[in-house]
Amino acid sequence: MTEKKKKIIDVALEMFSENGYKSTATNQIAKEAKVSEGLIFRHFKNKEGLLKGVLEVCERNVSKMFDPLDDLKHPKVLLKNIISLPFNTGRDNMRYCKLLNKLKWEVGGEIESIFEPIRKKTEEVFELMKYDDPKSEAETLLLILDGVISKVILNKFESKLIVHDNLIKKYEV
Amino acid sequence: MTEKKKKIIDVALEMFSENGYKSTATNQIAKEAKVSEGLIFRHFKNKEGLLKGVLEVCERNVSKMFDPLDDLKHPKVLLKNIISLPFNTGRDNMRYCKLLNKLKWEVGGEIESIFEPIRKKTEEVFELMKYDDPKSEAETLLLILDGVISKVILNKFESKLIVHDNLIKKYEV
Amino acid sequence: MTEKKKKIIDVALEMFSENGYKSTATNQIAKEAKVSEGLIFRHFKNKEGLLKGVLEVCERNVSKMFDPLDDLKHPKVLLKNIISLPFNTGRDNMRYCKLLNKLKWEVGGEIESIFEPIRKKTEEVFELMKYDDPKSEAETLLLILDGVISKVILNKFESKLIVHDNLIKKYEV
Amino acid sequence: MTEKKKKIIDVALEMFSENGYKSTATNQIAKEAKVSEGLIFRHFKNKEGLLKGVLEVCERNVSKMFDPLDDLKHPKVLLKNIISLPFNTGRDNMRYCKLLNKLKWEVGGEIESIFEPIRKKTEEVFELMKYDDPKSEAETLLLILDGVISKVILNKFESKLIVHDNLIKKYEV
C-alpha cells in the first residue's frame, strides 16, 4: 500500500462520510488527496471499488472499538460498557460510524454484519443475566444504541450525559 | 394544484424515498409521472424546489400521524400509544418517514422541527407520571423510537413484536 | 392595438436594447409586461415577429429624429445640426438607437435603410457646400457620427462636449 | 497548451465572432473542433471561461497590431499610420476586432483597456504636433477610427479608399 493509495482512502473516507457517496466526485477526492484522478481508478478500478476499500478500513476500525469489551468478564460491567460505548466515541471512530450510517441510508448495503460480534456479545450478557428473551433483549438494546450513535454523529443531542445515566439506570448496571 | 403537479410530487416522493435525492434523475421522475421534464421545472423551478414541495407533503402527513394521540387523556394509555406508534406505521406514512430519514442523512436539512410536537407531548406525559427528569426522559424515549422506526423502514427487524412488548414492559404501561 | 400589445412592445424594446435579443427570454418579457406568455405569441406569432414589431417602432421614432432638419435651409446650419444630432439624444431616442446598434451586431439585419434619408440629406449638404466628393464626404461624416452615437450609448465618453466642438470646428460650421 | 485546447480556442474565436457569444452553442464548438464537448469544460470550466480564454488571445493579438507603430518617430508619419491602421486590417486581425466589437455590444465587458496604449500614443502625437487639446483630439480620432473599423468589419463600406484619403487630408498628413 503506497502512501498515495493510503491518502486516497483517507480523503475518500472523510468526504464520503461528510457529503455522502454520490455527492462526492472522484475529481474532488483526487484534488483533495493531491493525486491524479487516474490513480484512483488504477488502484480501485471503480468508484464503487474505492467505496469498498474505504469500507474495509471502516470495518477494521469499528471492530477494534469492541475489543476492549473482551477483557471484561463481569456481566454487569460488560453491559455498562456496551451501553457507554456510543456515548464516548472518539473523533476517528465517529467518522467511521458516520460513513457506515450514511451508507446504510444511501446505498443500503449490508453493513449489519460488522455489528454481528457486538450483537452476539450483548446477547450473551443478557443470557448470563438471566433475562427472559436474551435475543430480542439484545436487539432492543442495540436499537437503542443505534439511536444514540445517530444523535451523536448528527450532533443533535441535547443532554447526552443525562440520557446516558438514564439508560444505565434502566438496565440497572 | 393541477393533476400533473400532484402526480409529479407523488412520483418524486416515491423515488426520493426509495433511491435518495441525488440518485433520482429528474427525467426519471418525468417519465414515471408521464409528464414532460420541463414541467417539473416550471412548477418547482429547481430540483431542490421539487424536494421542498415533496417535503411539505411529508411534513403535513407526518404531523397527522400524531393527531390520534390528542384524544387520549390517561398518561399511561398515551405513553403506550406513543411507544406503539412506530411499530404500526402504514405503507404511506412509512414512505414519508423513509424520505425524512433519508434526507436527514443525505441532505442534513432541519427535519427535527416536525417532531417537536410529539417531543413536547412525550415530555408532558413523563411530567404527569412524575418522572424525575421528564425532558431527558422524553429525549431518551424518542431516541429509542427513532431507532425503531429506522429498523422498520429499512426492514431490518428480526422480532418486531417482541421488541415492542419489551419496550412496553420497560415503561410499565 | 390593445393596451397589452403596446405594453409588450414597450417592455420588449426596453429589454432587447438592454440585454440583447437572444438574452431576453419571452417569459421575462411576459412577466415584466404583466401579461401571459401566450399573449406574446398570439400577437406576434414568433419571438422574431415580436422583434419585427419592436423594430418598426424603432424605425418610426428614429426617423422622427431627423424631421427637425427639414426646416433648416442654410447648409452650414444644417450641417451643424446634423453633427450635433448624436450629441443630444434624449432618453427615448437613445433606447431606439441602442437597440438598433445592438441588433446590428447581434442579428446583422438590414438596419442601414433607416439612415438612408439622413445619408442623402448629408450628401446634399456637402454638394451645396461644393465639397469635391460629396458622397464619400457624407460617408465619412456619418461614420464619425456612428462612432459618436456608439460612445454615447455605451456611456464611454470622456469629454463629450469638447469632442463635439472639435467636430464643429473641423467642418467649419 | 495541448493541440486540442488550441483548436477549441480557435474555433470558439471564429464562431463567437461570427455568430456571437450567446448564439454559439458549446456542442457546436465541440463538433467543429472535433473534440468532445466535455473537454471544453475541463479546460475552461465554463462557457464564460472559454470566452475569457478566447478574449486573452484576442487581446494579445490586437496589441501586436500596434507594435509596428513603435518604430515610427516622425509625428506626421506616425499619425498617418494610425489613421491607416483600420483600413488595412488583415483577415485574422479582423476576426479579433470583430469579436471585440461584438462583445462590446453583447456582453458589455471592459474591452476599452486593450486600446489604452494606442490611445496614449495618439495623444502623444497630437501633443508633439502642438494641437490645442491633445487628449480630446485623440478621443475624436479614435472614435472616428472606431467607426471605420465597424464599417470594415461589417463590410458596409461603399468607398473605403476615398474615405481613407478623406481622413488623411483632414489631418493633413
Add this chain to the structure above:
DNA sequence: GATGAATGAGGATTCATTCAT
C-alpha cells in the same frame, strides 16, 4: 506506480412555442 488529457453518456435547466379553456 503515476499523470493528466480526453471521452461520452447522462443530468439539470432554459426556452420558444402550442393549445385547451
Add this chain to the structure above:
DNA sequence: GATGAATGAATCCTCATTCAT
C-alpha cells in the same frame, strides 16, 4: 382577446472512466 398549463428540443454542465505516456 387572454390565460396558463404543458411540451420537448436544445443548452450548459458534471462525472466516472479510459488511455497514452
